[in-house]
Amino acid sequence: MNINIRRAEERDIPRITELLYQVHKVHSDKRPDLFRRGSKKYDGDELKEMISDSERPIFVGTDESGEVLGYAFCVFQRFGDKSLEKHDTIYIDDLCVDEKYRGKHIGSALYDYVLKFAKDSGCYNVTLNVWAGNESAISFYNKMGLSVQKYTMEKIL
Secondary structure (H helix, E strand, C coil): CCCEEEECCHHHHHHHHHHHHHHHHHHHHHCCCCCCCCCCCCCHHHHHHHHCCCCCCEEEEECCCCCEEEEEEEEEEEECCCCCCCEEEEEEEEEEECHHHCCCCHHHHHHHHHHHHHHHCCCCEEEECCCCCCHHHHHHHHHCCCCCCCCCCCCCC
């Protein structure tokens, strides 16, 4: 399958919305104590605003017909203060491949594209968060060569 990756456009919002529901279901199935079932992370107005924001690039992977098969939501993060060296990061806020197309290297293509974009943008690194229990995502990111930078821990009261 030939995958084309490009910046998201407003016409992609309905398909991105479908995928947002898919990825949210993964989270709500694993952590129903934190994630509302049947919800999603962003609404149409938020997506429209993000698509036009150069600090929050969204990339989509499409097939030959132009159908959106996956996305990567990214955010530039700028660091540097008294304790941190100055550096820019691309944070992958969300990466999703349609469940019907998983295993066809679409996620790898999106991730590789984000890496190149980050490097071309002068970033020091690429970061992301993965929820504990999302073993398929953890396995995928390990295969992509990511390593643990820090842990977020919790104690449920």
